Amino acid sequence: PDKEVQAIYDLALEVARKAGVLIREAFVKEKSVETKDSEADLVTETDQAVEKFVHDMIKAKYPDHKFIGEETFAETGQKCELTDEPTWIIDPIDGTTNFVHRVQEVSFSLGVTINKKPVIGIVYAPVKEEMFTARLGQGAFCNDQRLKANSITELKKSLGIVEGGSARDPAVVQDKITNIHSILKNCHGFRAYGSCAINLCHVAAGRGDFYVEYGVHIWDFIAGVLIAQEAGASVCDPEGGELSLLRRRLLCACTPELIVQIPPILTHLDMGSD
Numbered sequence: 001p002d003k004e005v006q007a008i009y010d011l012a013l014e015v016a017r018k019a020g021v022l023i024r025e026a027f028v029k030e031k032s033v034e035t036k037d038s039e040a041d042l043v044t045e046t047d048q049a050v051e052k053f054v055h056d057m058i059k060a061k062y063p064d065h066k067f068i069g070e071e072t073f074a075e076t077g078q079k080c081e082l083t084d085e086p087t088w089i090i091d092p093i094d095g096t097t098n099f100v101h102r103v104q105e106v107s108f109s110l111g112v113t114i115n116k117k118p119v120i121g122i123v124y125a126p127v128k129e130e131m132f133t134a135r136l137g138q139g140a141f142c143n144d145q146r147l148k149a150n151s152i153t154e155l156k157k158s159l160g161i162v163e164g165g166s167a168r169d170p171a172v173v174q175d176k177i178t179n180i181h182s183i184l185k186n187c188h189g190f191r192a193y194g195s196c197a198i199n200l201c202h203v204a205a206g207r208g209d210f211y212v213e214y215g216v217h218i219w220d221f222i223a224g225v226l227i228a229q230e231a232g233a234s235v236c237d238p239e240g241g242e243l244s245l246l247r248r249r250l251l252c253a254c255t256p257e258l259i260v261q262i263p264p265i266l267t268h269l270d271m272g273s274d
């Protein structure tokens with residue numbers, strides 16, 4: 001089985017590097033932008049082209065493996081079905097709003113699950129040239145340097161990461177503002193980098209102590225979750241229970257002591273499921 005995972009990992013790295021070249025080339029060019037679920041939920045021709053390119057590359061080598069891709073699901077409106085089969089879960093550009101506005105925090109995110117558990121996570125931020133990688137039980141790395149999440153245990157000494165997200169339903173927006181207010185009251189501050197995958201890598205790299213978001217999808221977080229966990233961080237549902245991969249929300253913190261202090265200060269949103 002290890003040899004099989006190694007072969008999948010080698011292809012995953014090659015796919016990520018090639019996707020990164022496409023994203024980096026398109027980053028500086030004019031983009032054609034369309035919207036999906038809301039006026040703030042964006043997609044470009046590059047998201048679609050990268051997804052098709054990596055889909056074809058993976059299927060050429062592994063025709064029987066399952067594939068879950070953000071844009072394929074957006075186009076067909078299908079529900080996600082996560083099975084025990086080896087499954088490649090792709091977000092061609094995580095941080096599309098950043099990509100459209102030429103903010104450098106854009107990433108290609110690729111996770112592979114076997115038996116519904118992530119075994120490989122790759123987040124490549126091609127403009128900043130940061131390649132984050134993790135394999136189950138083997139640690140997390142950024143450009144081959146080992147990552148270790150921070151050791152902060154007190155909420156009042158922590159830096160949080162949160163996002164506004166793309167939902168514009170007034171009740172959702174209000175609850176998110178309430179949560180930012182609560183984080184400002186209880187912590188050193190908050191940051192919002194605009195990409196779920198990169199936010200998780202920031203916690204893994206010790207550039208922030210926790211991250212919470214409601215409204216994300218499995219393709220946004222599956223790779224970053226493994227990278228954060230392999231760097232020693234903890235991940236759970238924002239209410240404190242076990243993370244559900246299809247429930248569209250997550251909480252990640254650098255230590256087990258810190259993570260339990262966060263659910264009580266938040267207003268919890270139910271964003272449906274993938």
Ligand code: LIP
Pocket residue numbers: 042070091093094095096097163164165166167194195196197213215216220
């Ligand atoms: C984005 C997420 C981000 C969230 C955005 C959006 P996309 O993913 O990574 O955390 O706040 O609303 O969902 O759409 O750029 O792949």
